[in-house]
Amino acid sequence: MNEKKRNRIFWLEGITERTVLNSLNDRTPSRFRQQAARRRLVVTMAVLIFALAVQILLPTTKLQSYIEFALLAVVIILYFVLRKAVRHIADAPNELLDERQIAVRDAAFTVAYRLLAVAFTVYVLLYVAHDVLRDLSFDSDRTALGFMSLLISAAMLAGSLPAMVLAWNLPSEPAVED
């Protein structure tokens, strides 16, 4: 738990030691210390990621690509907000966490993996629906652009889901002294 002089980079987790320690020891008030606020963030994130995925079913137009880009930008921003909301526990290596933090992180990964299996089934169904629509409309542009939005959505979901589960499950934080 002690801060070291050298800022180690954890390549596998994609995070630095200083980021985790600063986040864990951050005492500044934040709405995301409360479970309700974190859950609202998770719901928003889930809706946006799903909206990104269903872009595959929309006809490829300029407006659709603008919407897709805007959605992606918001999802990426929310991804970083979410990581901070759970104090980077979802991304942190064991050596920077205590036993409770490791336990809740591992439990979140287990749930996230199960949810991901369900989500990927939905993605496959979306792709099948997209394929049917393409055959009906003879719109060859659907394949490349639509499939890309589905892939991006799947990648964002896979990257965010452990933090989303953690944000949903963690109770409101206790103060240093209640």
Place this chain on the structure above:
Amino acid sequence: MSRSKEDPVFNRVEELRLQQGLSRQQLADAVGVHYQTIGYLERGEYSPSLLLALKIAAVLGAEVGEIFSIKPFRKGK
């Protein structure tokens, strides 16, 4: 957060910590965990490992069985 919501572990950590005049942060530092872990533990939202329970007992100067129980503690005990 507790290992089993069906089988809660009751504790007197807050009571004994306050008797010792320790803050959550001080107790957390003494046992090597984050201060929030002490907070969650005191609220009954986390059940500690045996190792952490032993460390807390050592710092608070009591037996583990005096601090943690599977039955609720009587008030004032």
